[in-house]
Amino acid sequence: MEFSELERIRVEKIARLRAAGVEPYPTRSEVTHTTAEAVRLFEAAEAAGSADPVEVTVGGRLRSMRLMGKIFFAHIEDGSGRLQLFLRVNELGEAAMESFRADYDLGDFIQAAGSMFRTRSGEISLHVRSFKMLAKAITPLPAAKDELVDGQVVRHAALTDPETRYRQRYADLAVNPEVREVFRSRARAIKAVRDFLDERGFLEVETPILQPIYGGAAARPFITHHNQLKQDLYLRISFELYLKRLLVGMLDRVYEIGRDFRNEGVSFKHNPEFTQIEFYMAYADYFKVMELTEQMVAYAAEQVCGKTTITYDGHEIHLAPPWRRLTLRDGILETTGIDIDAHPEVEGLADAMQSKGMHPKPGASRGKLIDGLLGDFLEPTLIQPTFLYNYPRDISPLAKSMPGDSHTVERFEGYVAGMELCNAFTELNDPLDQEQRFLEMGRDYETGDEERHPMDEDYLRAMSYGMPPCGGFGMGIDRLTMLLTDRHTIREVLLFPHLRNEGE
C-alpha cells in the first residue's frame, strides 16, 4: 500500500501503540450493548427513578472529538446510532488521556466502558472508565465539515462526489447515514414482497442463472463458457421460461427473487445486472395479477414507508388499491389522438403517425411503433399508479391472445411516477401457438433484430405436456426501491453499481 501523508501519520501511530504494548487490531472486543441499547437502558432507569448505575461497554467509530485539556468529549457511532463519550483525567489518569489524544483518530473503531449519565447540557452520554482501540483506521474518512465563514457559507456536506461514492461505497456508507437507510429500505421492500407471496401460498424457488438458451425477455445476453463441458452458456436475462416449466410440474404458485443480466446500455434506470421478482400463478389471468400487484406494492410501501402515500420527485403518489386501469389503446388515443385499433397494419399506423408530424422508425413493426408512442407520449404522463393493458401481440411472444382479437394480447404494465415498474400477462399456454410465436420472432431476427427470442425446444416440450392457464408477473426490485426511497437513479439503490474500469 502507498500512503498519503495523512495516512503515514496514522501508520506511525500504529507503531507507537504496538511499542507501548497495545494491539491496535485486537482479536476480541468486550462490547455488551449497542449505543442505542445503552441509551434506552439509561432512559428506562431514569424513568423508573433508579439510582443504580447503568454500566455498559459500547463500541463504534470515533466520529467527533472535542479535546479540552483535562476532559474530552467524543462521539462514537455504531450501526444503531451515536453516543457521546465523556473522558476525564480524574478517572482515566494522565497516561490514558495522553494516549487517547495522541493515538486515537476520527474513524477509528474503539470500545469504551463506563456508566451512563447526562451531561450538564442534558445529552445522554457515557462516563468512560476505560477504553481500548478495536481497529485503527489508516485512511481518513471522506467526511467534510464546513464552517461559518464571514457569518455565512455553512456547508456541512459529507462525501458527495458520485464517482467516489459509487466506487468506494464502503466510505459512502460510513459517512452518509441516509445511504445506509436506503439499503435498509431496500431489504424491507424485498422482505415485504417475499412475505406477501409466502402468505398467499407461493413457493420460492431458484432456477439456473447459467442457461444454455436465454429467453423470457428481449435483451442481449452476456455469454460465458463452461470449460470442462465445452459448453457456451448465457447469463439469464429473465426467469420466465424456467418458472413456467414448474407450473407444468404442478407447482401451482412459484416465485423467484434474483439477479438478471442484460448486455445493454446503462442509464439512470438500467444496470447490467439488476434484481427482479417474477411470480406465476396457475388458474389466474392478468386481471387477477393486477389485483395482486396493487396489493403487493401497497403492502411494500406500508412496510418501507409506513404508509401508502409516498413522495417521489416532488409528486405525491397514492399507491393504495385500486390503481387506475387504462387500455393502451385509450391511453395512446388520449395523448396522441391516434387510435391504434383503427390501424391493424403497420403501414396504416405509420401513415397516421406521419400525419401527426411524427417520424416513425422505418422498418419497425406495428408493435414497436406502438411501444414508441407509449414511451414518448403516454409514459411520462403516468404519475399516479396506472395499469396499461392490452398490448400488441408482436412484441409479446409469451402472452396469450385476447379472445377475438388476433393483434392484441392479455398483457399489462404497471407505471408509477412516469416509470415502468412491472410487466405481466395471462401466459400463453398453447404449445402450438407458442411455437408459431417463436418462429415469428425468428423471422424478426433474420431481418436484423438482435434481441430475438431464440427457439427453446425444451420449453415447448414442457408446455406440450400441458401447462395450466396462469398469470405471470415481473417487477424490477431496483425500481421499486427507487420509488419507495425517492431516489432518481438506479445507482442510488445498488450497493455496487456497475462502472467502467478505474483509470490508471
Place this chain on the structure above:
RNA sequence: GGGCGUGUAGCUCAAUGGUAGAGCAGUGGCCUUUUAAGCCAUUGGUUCAGGGUUCGAGCCCCUGCACGCUCACCA
C-alpha cells in the same frame, strides 16, 4: 455509440492567461461539561493523463481517461 458538462489539498469548494487559495480534517500548543466547541501557530498540490499555443497555462487548443446530464438503444 452521439451531444453537452465536470475533473484543483483527505472532504467541500475558490482562483482576468501573470506568486495555486479558503473552511473543515491533519500537525504543535492552550483549555475540567463541550455540542458540526473555541483560541494561537502550522503542514499539506504531478491542478485527471499526455501533447500543443504562449515570454508565461489550473485557465486557451488537441488527444485520451473517468464521472455526471442528455439523446440514441431498450418486450
